[in-house]
Amino acid sequence: MTGINRMDRAAGAVVGSAVGDALGAPFEFGPSGAFSARFPRSAPGGEMCGGRGWDPGEATDDTQMALHVADSLLERGRLDPADIFARFQRWAAADLKDIGIQTEGVLHSGLPWDRAATAWFEAGHRSAGNGSLMRATTAAVHFAARGRAATMDAARRISALTHGDPAAGEGTAVFHDLVRVALDGGDPVAALPETLGHVHPDHRDRYAAVLAPDWHPRLATEPNGAVWPCLGSAVWALRTTTTFEDALRAAVDLGMDTDTVAAVTGGLAGAVYGLGAVPARWTEPLHVPLPGAGDRVLRLPELTEVARRLVESG
Numbered sequence: 001m002t003g004i005n006r007m008d009r010a011a012g013a014v015v016g017s018a019v020g021d022a023l024g025a026p027f028e029f030g031p032s033g034a035f036s037a038r039f040p041r042s043a044p045g046g047e048m049c050g051g052r053g054w055d056p057g058e059a060t061d062d063t064q065m066a067l068h069v070a071d072s073l074l075e076r077g078r079l080d081p082a083d084i085f086a087r088f089q090r091w092a093a094a095d096l097k098d099i100g101i102q103t104e105g106v107l108h109s110g111l112p113w114d115r116a117a118t119a120w121f122e123a124g125h126r127s128a129g130n131g132s133l134m135r136a137t138t139a140a141v142h143f144a145a146r147g148r149a150a151t152m153d154a155a156r157r158i159s160a161l162t163h164g165d166p167a168a169g170e171g172t173a174v175f176h177d178l179v180r181v182a183l184d185g186g187d188p189v190a191a192l193p194e195t196l197g198h199v200h201p202d203h204r205d206r207y208a209a210v211l212a213p214d215w216h217p218r219l220a221t222e223p224n225g226a227v228w229p230c231l232g233s234a235v236w237a238l239r240t241t242t243t244f245e246d247a248l249r250a251a252v253d254l255g256m257d258t259d260t261v262a263a264v265t266g267g268l269a270g271a272v273y274g275l276g277a278v279p280a281r282w283t284e285p286l287h288v289p290l291p292g293a294g295d296r297v298l299r300l301p302e303l304t305e306v307a308r309r310l311v312e313s314g
């Protein structure tokens with residue numbers, strides 16, 4: 001995709017992820033195909049429908065956590081894991097509509113930032129959920145210009161705040177690198193073999209499987225609330241479509257953890273196609289209430305501004 005500049009792509013990623021989150025939220029835990037059954041591709045309109053406790057266009061915990069990461073990066077001027085963890089804790093103490101089980105357990109454990117997630121993992125809890133991947137777009141935009149090693153390392157460190165299983169960190173690192181490639185104007189799907197070469201060897205085969213050209217979400221061996229099929233599904237949605245809108249439609253149509261799969265897909269697809277490819281009928285109702293940060297509600301202008309500042313400070 002030529003003719004789209006880096007800032008368009010960065011804004012596309014941040015806004016696209018929030019759009020996916022809000023688009024998918026009403027369909028969470030639902031069956032595959034529910035979205036297109038209700039909103040046929042041939043009759044566009046009304047897709048930001050709300051439901052399951054969410055207002056039309058309201059983004060969920062995925063985007064809220066991503067924006068707390070953004071706030072920390074912008075205010076601290078560096079990656080400060082203790083500060084991000086403290087922001088997550090303030091957020092988790094607020095009146096939330098949703099929070100992941102593992103994220104909640106870790107943030108409320110009373111343990112310090114550098115021990116809480118590891119303790120949860122070592123206690124035998126399932127820790128390879130998609131809850132750190134879902135919030136990765138803002139950091140991926142910020143660290144992209146620093147190159148592959150730096151952005152993948154930042155991904156692992158931020159993931160580890162809530163997800164002690166290194167598998168979650170490796171998946172988030174892959175996502176960061178694919179966003180980096182897209183912001184540079186490259187094709188993230190074509191870059192997959194090279195990115196996989198930088199995944200920790202203990203985790204490479206499993207990611208190679210879900211990121212392979214012939215993989216399909218129905219081949220997943222876990223629900224898409226796990227990090228591997230979530231990332232694989234997002235890449236599949238990008239690979240098998242040619243527009244932002246169709247990628248998001250494919251993601252939500254997978255059912256189950258629709259807000260998060262679509263948030264991850266939207267981050268990737270937004271970086272590839274740019275903000276101009278995100279339908280206005282989806283960005284107009286989009287809004288992100290941000291518990292733990294006053295009464296802020298971010299809409300398109302504020303989200304675009306966050307993306308701009310993340311790039312300029314990156």
Ligand SMILES: [Mg+2]
Nearest residue numbers: 060061062259
């Ligand atoms: Mg959510």
